[in-house]
Amino acid sequence: MSLLLEGILEALRLITSFDPDLLQIVFLSLRVSVIAIVIATLIGVPLGAFLGLKSEKKTRLLNKIIFTFMGMPPVVGGLIIYLLLSRQGPLGVLGLLYTPSAMIIAQVLLATPIITGLTLVGIRARGTEIVETARSLGADSALATWTVVKESRLAILGAVITGFSRVIAEVGAVMIVGGNIAGRTRVMTTAIVLETRRGNFELAIGLGIILLILAFVINSFLYNIQTGGQDN
Amino acid sequence: MSLKILNKPLTKFMLCILAIGFLAAGCTQEPAPEEEGPGGNLNKGNLTLTTTTSTYDSGLLDYINTIFEQETGLRVEVISQGTGAALETGKRGDADALLVHDRETELELVDEGYFVDRHDVMYNNFILIGPEADPAGIKSADNAVVALGLIAENESTFVSRGDDSGTHRTEMKLWENAGIIPDEEDWHLSIGQGMGDTLHLADQILGYTIADRGTYIAVKDNLELTLLFEGDPDLSNQYGVMAVNPDRHPHVEYNYVSKYIEFLISDRGQELIGSYQVESETLFFPGFGLE
Numbered sequence: 001m002s003l004l005l006e007g008i009l010e011a012l013r014l015i016t017s018f019d020p021d022l023l024q025i026v027f028l029s030l031r032v033s034v035i036a037i038v039i040a041t042l043i044g045v046p047l048g049a050f051l052g053l054k055s056e057k058k059t060r061l062l063n064k065i066i067f068t069f070m071g072m073p074p075v076v077g078g079l080i081i082y083l084l085l086s087r088q089g090p091l092g093v094l095g096l097l098y099t100p101s102a103m104i105i106a107q108v109l110l111a112t113p114i115i116t117g118l119t120l121v122g123i124r125a126r127g128t129e130i131v132e133t134a135r136s137l138g139a140d141s142a143l144a145t146w147t148v149v150k151e152s153r154l155a156i157l158g159a160v161i162t163g164f165s166r167v168i169a170e171v172g173a174v175m176i177v178g179g180n181i182a183g184r185t186r187v188m189t190t191a192i193v194l195e196t197r198r199g200n201f202e203l204a205i206g207l208g209i210i211l212l213i214l215a216f217v218i219n220s221f222l223y224n225i226q227t228g229g230q231d232n
Numbered sequence: 233m234s235l236k237i238l239n240k241p242l243t244k245f246m247l248c249i250l251a252i253g254f255l256a257a258g259c260t261q262e263p264a265p266e267e268e269g270p271g272g273n274l275n276k277g278n279l280t281l282t283t284t285t286s287t288y289d290s291g292l293l294d295y296i297n298t299i300f301e302q303e304t305g306l307r308v309e310v311i312s313q314g315t316g317a318a319l320e321t322g323k324r325g326d327a328d329a330l331l332v333h334d335r336e337t338e339l340e341l342v343d344e345g346y347f348v349d350r351h352d353v354m355y356n357n358f359i360l361i362g363p364e365a366d367p368a369g370i371k372s373a374d375n376a377v378v379a380l381g382l383i384a385e386n387e388s389t390f391v392s393r394g395d396d397s398g399t400h401r402t403e404m405k406l407w408e409n410a411g412i413i414p415d416e417e418d419w420h421l422s423i424g425q426g427m428g429d430t431l432h433l434a435d436q437i438l439g440y441t442i443a444d445r446g447t448y449i450a451v452k453d454n455l456e457l458t459l460l461f462e463g464d465p466d467l468s469n470q471y472g473v474m475a476v477n478p479d480r481h482p483h484v485e486y487n488y489v490s491k492y493i494e495f496l497i498s499d500r501g502q503e504l505i506g507s508y509q510v511e512s513e514t515l516f517f518p519g520f521g522l523e
Contacts (some may be wrong), residue, residue, distance in 0.1 A: 086436060097436055098436070098437065175425070179421075179423050179425075180423050180424050180425060181421045181422065182394060182415075182421070182422040183422075191424075193424075194395060194424035196317070197313060197314050197316070197395055197396075198314065198316045198396040198424075199316050199319065199320025199321070199396070
């Protein structure tokens with residue numbers, strides 16, 4: 001119990017110290033996760049919308065595959081990217097292994113199925129109905145699809161929030177493809193694992209608390225957009 | 233009325249979970265004295281040993297502990313961590329015994345009363361690994377400090393465990409002796425991971441690193457890197473065993489630990505350590521009483 005308290009104090013100390021190493025870790029975490037989630041959204045939302053508007057029977061197998069990948073263990077995702085980017089792997093010549101780019105790629109692989117799957121479910125809930133209404137009002141199919149996406153924005157934001165929560169908290173994949181190199185690819189989660197293994201439990205808890213605070217701030221922002229949508 | 237609740241599905245489910253919980257607790261916490269252990273021997277009790285990844289990953293502990301368990305009926309449960317974390321686990325009384333490799337710190341902690349009955353048990357050595365081409369030319373270095381100096385001079389990439397393990401602490405002492413502060417250098421990558429991970433990362437980027445011989449032998453078939461430097465006394469890797477002080481943590485299984493330590497430093501235990509081989513290479517050498 002006292003250790004938890006010390007952890008909270010450590011978190012406060014870390015936040016107020018503006019330690020450059022810590023800031024670097026925090027910014028890298030945010031940079032990697034935000035870029036990954038933007039890419040995953042750009043892929044996942046259109047794909048989910050497309051599949052959600054297709055008849056369930058035609059896309060059944062694809063849906064099941066996407067739902068399965070939603071539960072892919074991050075370590076497995078990381079390992080796949082590692083094998084692709086490794087010097088002996090097919091994309092080894094790019095020299096991306098142990099760089100933030102590799103971490104972003106791995107996180108896109110983890111987040112895209114989540115955003116696709118949840119968008120798909122959200123759109124399927126009301127999609128056909130909205131499309132029919134829009135069509136009856138004279139919209140072409142592109143406009144009808146856009147209307148569905150707009151009308152399902154709450155579900156889509158929920159999908160993005162879930163995807164973001166997954167990647168900001170993820171440790172297995174970024175450890176494997178990033179390598180946890182101090183000052184280059186060390187992010188908050190890998191730093192927490194390291195400090196736990198070193199036995200620096202206060203520091204690990206302190207970092208954990210900062211991670212939760214960051215997640216709270218970002219989720220509050222997304223949540224406010226979502227509630228704003230509801231008021232309209 | 234009071235029995236009706238038993239028929240609800242959720243209640244049944246909860247009762248099942250409770251029953252399983254009790255069964256599991258009964259299995260692990262109160263083994264009957266005459267109960268058959270998993271190895272078919274009498275299981276008289278458990279002791280928890282926290283140790284470094286190198287002794288565990290190399291398979292040495294499985295080999296020795298199986299024999300100890302057969303002879304004494306005690307069971308050894310192994311937690312494998314970096315030396316820093318293992319020492320911390322021991323200090324908090326979350327284990328009964330430790331087998332680690334940072335002699336200086338071990339002796340300090342014995343002085344501070346955290347641990348008792350410390351003995352040198354075995355040793356092996358650290359080696360310097362790097363790309364075959366050896367751009368820094370450490371192959372012909374006079375000693376390990378000079379070798380690291382050459383790496384620094386050439387600004388060759390060096391991958392560091394960076395995890396406060398015994399290996400990392402040895403590396404940092406060498407840098408200190410070479411008068412170099414590597415944490416400020418771009419070519420020094422601190423990755424905070426285990427020995428196997430570190431070797432693989434160094435292999436991918438063709439960097440230099442320091443490794444314990446045991447882990448290197450265990451993974452070397454997958455590596456392009458080769459052994460470039462060894463044999464300096466500064467690279468000796470001394471493992472010690474010790475018990476968590478029962479005066480500080482009365483719940484520890486001190487009697488069991490005593491038996492375990494006696495076994496490791498006995499002639500027979502020492503012989504077992506020396507006879508353990510992987511790919512016909514000896515990984516650890518008997519080290520009791522060599523001081």
